[in-house]
Amino acid sequence: DQQVKQNSPSLSVQEGRISILNCDYTNSMFDYFLWYKKYPAEGPTFLISISSIKDKNEDGRFTVFLNKSAKHLSLHIVPSQPGDSAVYFCAASGVGGSQGNLIFGKGTKLSVKP
Amino acid sequence: NAGVTQTPKFQVLKTGQSMTLQCAQDMNHNSMYWYRQDPGMGLRLIYYSASEGTTDKGEVPNGYNVSRLNKREFSLRLESAAPSQTSVYFCASSEGGRGKLGYTFGSGTRLTVV
Numbered sequence: 001d002q003q004v005k006q007n008s009p010s011l012s013v014q015e016g017r018i019s020i021l022n023c024d025y026t027n028s029m030f031d032y033f034l035w036y037k038k039y040p041a042e043g044p045t046f047l048i049s050i051s052s053i054k055d056k057n058e059d060g061r062f063t064v065f066l067n068k069s070a071k072h073l074s075l076h077i078v079p080s081q082p083g084d085s086a087v088y089f090c091a092a093s094g095v096g097g098s099q100g101n102l103i104f105g106k107g108t109k110l111s112v113k114p
Numbered sequence: 115n116a117g118v119t120q121t122p123k124f125q126v127l128k129t130g131q132s133m134t135l136q137c138a139q140d141m142n143h144n145s146m147y148w149y150r151q152d153p154g155m156g157l158r159l160i161y162y163s164a165s166e167g168t169t170d171k172g173e174v175p176n177g178y179n180v181s182r183l184n185k186r187e188f189s190l191r192l193e194s195a196a197p198s199q200t201s202v203y204f205c206a207s208s209e210g211g212r213g214k215l216g217y218t219f220g221s222g223t224r225l226t227v228v
Contacts, residue, residue, distance in 0.1 A: 034216055043118070043204050043219030044157070089157065101147070101172070102217060106156035
């Protein structure tokens, strides 16, 4: 049973436009959420995170929004650049024991076209 | 500062062969993890070590063993490789199991079992 779901396997966006990547979760014990970016033949790299006590966190062109009641988070990239083309993974962690480990979604492949 | 180093980067095994994937981190992190990435499946946790001297099963531990040799090193062993273990393996480390600071990943080992 998937606890972290990224329902869009791929997304194509024009350079300069906004990219919106979505993620849903089912476990109400999750209280910390992260986004990772992965280029081919490289390991995932940490991008941005948000705690459940917040509903928004910004870092430059990247903003993560959290809607706890809907168990939904999204990553906004504005403006999108060709170098943003990568696979984006949503991840979540909760409290206690193994709940502290990160659970990853299946990823969304973003293509930003010049 | 190397971060997380994985060896080897590529490996081809015959069914039934054994091998050990090596991982070392130089960030003095307490926790280390082994994930596998398969097409359409995202990142799935195989085993983790919350601290030196402890190891625990993750989501997909069957067919694998691990050793936390010291605080720096965490190895993953395949005793009798099977084609289903063809995957890209990522090692990661973090300061603690809560994942607040994110995981640092290695660049991966691409394993093919024929």
